[in-house]
Amino acid sequence: MKIVEQVLKGDKRAAGKLISMIEDDDAGASEALAAIYPHTGKAHVVGFTGPPGVGKSSLINRLIREFRVRDRKVGVVAVDPTSPFTGGAVLGDRIRMSDTGTDPGVFIRSMATRGHSGGLGLATFDAVKVLDAFGIDLIFVETVGAGQSEIDIASRAHTTAVVQMPQSGDAVQALKAGILEIGDVYVVNKTDLGGADAMSSNLDFMLEERQGWRPPVVQTSALEGKGIKELADAINKHYRYLKGGAGWRRRESDRARKELYESMRRLLAEAYSDETEGITFEETVGAIVARKTDPRTAAKKLLRDLKLPK
Amino acid sequence: MAKKIRVLIAKPGLDGHDRGAKVVARALRDAGMEVIYTGLRQTPEDIVEAAIQEDVDAIGLSSLSGAHMALFPEVVKVLKKRGAGDILVVAGGIIPDDDIPKLKKAGIKAVFGPGTPLADIVAFFRSSAK
Numbered sequence: 001m002k003i004v005e006q007v008l009k010g011d012k013r014a015a016g017k018l019i020s021m022i023e024d025d026d027a028g029a030s031e032a033l034a035a036i037y038p039h040t041g042k043a044h045v046v047g048f049t050g051p052p053g054v055g056k057s058s059l060i061n062r063l064i065r066e067f068r069v070r071d072r073k074v075g076v077v078a079v080d081p082t083s084p085f086t087g088g089a090v091l092g093d094r095i096r097m098s099d100t101g102t103d104p105g106v107f108i109r110s111m112a113t114r115g116h117s118g119g120l121g122l123a124t125f126d127a128v129k130v131l132d133a134f135g136i137d138l139i140f141v142e143t144v145g146a147g148q149s150e151i152d153i154a155s156r157a158h159t160t161a162v163v164q165m166p167q168s169g170d171a172v173q174a175l176k177a178g179i180l181e182i183g184d185v186y187v188v189n190k191t192d193l194g195g196a197d198a199m200s201s202n203l204d205f206m207l208e209e210r211q212g213w214r215p216p217v218v219q220t221s222a223l224e225g226k227g228i229k230e231l232a233d234a235i236n237k238h239y240r241y242l243k244g245g246a247g248w249r250r251r252e253s254d255r256a257r258k259e260l261y262e263s264m265r266r267l268l269a270e271a272y273s274d275e276t277e278g279i280t281f282e283e284t285v286g287a288i289v290a291r292k293t294d295p296r297t298a299a300k301k302l303l304r305d306l307k308l309p310k
Numbered sequence: 311m312a313k314k315i316r317v318l319i320a321k322p323g324l325d326g327h328d329r330g331a332k333v334v335a336r337a338l339r340d341a342g343m344e345v346i347y348t349g350l351r352q353t354p355e356d357i358v359e360a361a362i363q364e365d366v367d368a369i370g371l372s373s374l375s376g377a378h379m380a381l382f383p384e385v386v387k388v389l390k391k392r393g394a395g396d397i398l399v400v401a402g403g404i405i406p407d408d409d410i411p412k413l414k415k416a417g418i419k420a421v422f423g424p425g426t427p428l429a430d431i432v433a434f435f436r437s438s439a440k
Binding site: 012013015016017019020024082083086087088089090091092094095098101102107108109110112114 | 313314316335336338339340341342343344345346347348349351352353355356359360362363364365392393394
């Protein structure tokens with residue numbers, strides 16, 4: 001495919017267009033994904049999660065510069081929520097990264113969740129694949145930051161950075177399930193506000209070693225540019241840990257598993273949006289309501305009889 | 311689902327007044343579009359780079375400080391140079407009537423001065439996006 005060849009050659013405009021093509025599910029999107037997939041798997045994908053306003057975008061901005069100094073090519077996929085009422089979105093993460101300007105070694109893409117719940121959009125990781133194939137070797141994914149977005153990113157990124165800030169709850173808040181189990185690196189940002197030491201030591205006290213990795217707690221101030229080197233070092237250390245053992249393969253398998261299920265679910269939904277199959281589906285719904293069958297039996301029958309679209 | 315229109319709202323130059331840009335960004339969001347606001351003090355090269363990475367359908371340029379003639383046509387030029395001449399460019403802010411035909415000649419598709427109904431701006435983006 002021409003656009004894929006251009007992306008592999010390092011054509012930025014083609015990469016931008018390819019991400020749109022896949023996100024919009026245009027004609028040729030599946031073919032394009034199949035064509036770039038063998039060229040993915042090299043990039044280190046780091047997810048950033050944490051409450052809105054905690055400083056994820058500003059931190060990423062600092063990290064871009066730090067990693068550029070270390071001669072890495074850096075990509076960012078920044079996700080913001082789509083309004084459930086208007087379908088529109090203001091994608092406001094990029095504005096914090098505006099000093100990267102025209103650096104050819106940086107690619108920032110803003111994406112909206114487009115109705116998908118959980119902190120990421122459906123095409124978020126497709127954009128990651130395009131950037132990977134394009135030649136970016138370090139990709140930051142910034143989640144929406146509300147609700148259970150930690151779970152979404154942790155099952156897909158290689159390294160998950162959980163960003164928090166002082167004065168946002170006490171030690172008991174930190175004990176609540178999810179946050180403490182999901183991160184590979186913990187960041188206490190906005191140290192300029194004060195109270196960071198107490199928060200860091202609380203976190204440090206409660207974090208446990210998992211499969212040979214003890215998550216570090218790093219204090220940063222994106223505003224003042226403090227702790228950025230230490231955070232970059234921690235990210236690199238986790239990469240070496242993953243590559244040095246079974247970690248990398250485990251994360252890749254987790255992601256592949258998720259994406260396989262998603263693709264299957266998508267195909268099913270598409271199959272039943274087809275006219276004939278759609279009628280069958282609706283007739284089955286009617287039969288369930290009339291107590292002629294039950295949901296499980298009906299599901300088995302539908303799957304057995306299903307004809308997938310070409 | 312109808313194709314989403316993606317728009318970049320940018321402020322080239324040193325002008326720091328962005329309330330208008332934010333008002334337009336909100337209106338476009340409320341009209342179902344995805345709006346990327348690049349913030350202040352962007353060069354034409356910065357703006358085009360962002361437009362390419364984000365693969366937007368259109369760029370809205372805002373200037374209230376009189377730098378429009380120096381910077382807006384430059385954005386169009388850089389877009390063409392980078393092979394992105396198909397991205398629509400429109401302008402808003404404080405732009406004297408005399409400059410409007412000059413901007414249009416330089417490739418700016420429309421100029422929305424103060425008082426333009428937001429509905430008109432939304433309608434324009436909707437009808438001209440790819």
